[in-house]
Amino acid sequence: MAGDIKGDLQAYDDINVTPMLDLAYVLLVVFIIMTTASVQGVKVESPQTLAANNLAKPQTKGITITADGQVYLDAYPVSLEELQSTLAQYKAANPALPVILKADAAAQYDKVMAVLEIAKRLDITEIGLATKRAQ
Known part of the structure; x- marks a missing residue:
């Protein structure tokens, strides 16, 4: 056994x-x-508008300005100098670079103008301003 x-x-x-x-x-x-x-974007309170069809294009870069004046490029915080150098690189790769500017309704106007000046210096002509539809 x-x-x-x-x-x-x-x-x-x-x-x-x-x-x-x-x-x-x-x-x-x-x-x-x-x-x-x-991975999410930065939440801001967008101003309202009656304009429709504010659709972003597929390779669009998003610039966000919060109420306290912080600038974000595609959800990453950047300074204005970093924004200009990074957008210049994107513009070199894509001459028809579309950009969407999404600013908080309470954001400082000079920050918005500084970002628009950077876009103008880089010859970025396709700029959309993100808003909410008014009720």
Whole structure:
């Protein structure tokens, strides 16, 4: 009988890693979903207008000015000098670079004018001003 029990026992030469790989794939998917969900724009209170069809083009760059005067380029905070150099690089790659300016209704007017002056110096002619439709 002792020989029968010994014959039934086998040494395990390999470890089944399938459950561990399944867990790794699930964690990877959760990480990807959480990372893309956390990338969002900067919230500002846009002024209202009756103009319609203020649609952004596919390769549009967005400039946001908050109520406290902070300037963002595609949700990343920048100074006016960084804004000019970065927009110059984008303009070199795409001569017909469209830009959308989204400023808070309470933003300082001189910040808006400074951003528009930068666009004028770089010869960016396609500029949209983001607003909300008046009720």
